[in-house]
Amino acid sequence: MITDNHLLIFAREPVLGRVKTRLAADIGPEAALATYCELLALTAAAVQAAQVPATVWLAEAPAPTALGAPSSTARPEWPGLPWRVQPVTGSLGERMAHAFAEAFAAGASHVVVIGTDCPGLTADLLRQAFEQLATHDLVVGPAADGGYYLLGMNELYASLFANKQWSTDTVLLATLADAEHLGLCVAQLPTLADVDSAADLAAWRAGR
Template structure:
C-alpha cells in the first residue's frame, strides 16, 4: 500500500494597501492594517515552510497583469501559487482548491488562511496525523469559524449554505459532518485577527 500524500492549501491575498484586512482597517486604518497583515503573512509562511508539507498558495486576486504562476511570490518563497477562480462564495473557492489537490494525487488535504497568529508547524503536523484515523480535522477559531479544515475526501456539503465570516460557520460545518457520518478530530482553539478588538487581544497575549 502506498503512503498517503499530504497537501496543504493556503488561502491568501497579496499585501496591497486597501485590499487586505478591510474589517481591521475600519478600526485602525489601511496602512496599519497592511502592516498587521504582513506580520500575519510572515507567521503563516514560517509555519508552512517549517512544516515541510507540499503546499499551494491560492491568491484571492491575480497579483499583476504580467504575473503568472512561474513567477515566485516574495511572501511565499519556493511555494507554487495559483489564483482563486471567480466564485460567488468562499465555500466555492475552497471546494475548488480541495478538488484540484485531490485530483492532483493528494490523499490528505488541509486548508488554512492567513488570519491566525497561533498557527505553527506542530499544528499542521497534528492535522495531517489526525487524518490517519479520522475523516475530517478542524481547527476551531474563537470567533465561531475555523483556522484549518482537513479532509481525506471532498464533501461539497461542508462548503455549501454557510454564512461565511460569522460565528455560525464552525457549528454549521460540524453539523454537516455529523449528517454525513464523518469522524471529526479537533485541534486546539486559536484566535483569529480580523478586527481592532482581535488585534488588541493578540497584542495583550503577546505581552504576557
C-alpha cells in the same frame, strides 16, 4: 507536484486597501496592511517549518510589475511555493471546494486548508492536522470567533462548503453539524483566535 499530504493556503497579496478591510476600518489601511504582512510572515514561517507540500491560492491575480510586465512566477511572500488564483466567482466555500477538488484530482490523499489570519497557527499544529487524518475523516481547527482556521479531509465532502454564512459565528457549528449528518469521524485541534478586528489585534498584542 502534489504528494500524499497537501496544504492549501488561502491568501491575498499584501496590497494597500485590498487586505484586512474590516481591521482597516478600525485602525486605518496602512496599519492594517502592516498587520497583514506580519500575519503573512508568521503563517509562511509555520508552513516552512512544517515541511508540508503546499499551494498558495491567491484571492486575486497578482498586480503587474512596475514596468507593466506580468508578475513573476515566484511570490516573495511565499518563497518556493507554487501559487494559483482562486475562481473569480463563487462563495468562499465554493472556492475552497474547488481547491480541494484540484488537489484530490492531482493525487493527494490528505488535504488541509488554512488562511492567514491566525497568528497562533504553528508548524506542530499543521503536522498534527495531517496526523489526525490518518485516523479521522475530518480535522477542524476551531476559531474563537465561531469559524475555523483549518479544515482537512481525506476526500471532498462538498456539503461542508455549502449553505454557510461565511465570516459569521455560525460556520463552525454548521460545518460540524454537516459532518455529523454525513457520519464523519472528526478530530478537533485547539481553539485559536483570528485577527480580524481592532479588539482581536489588541488581544493578540496583549497576549504576546
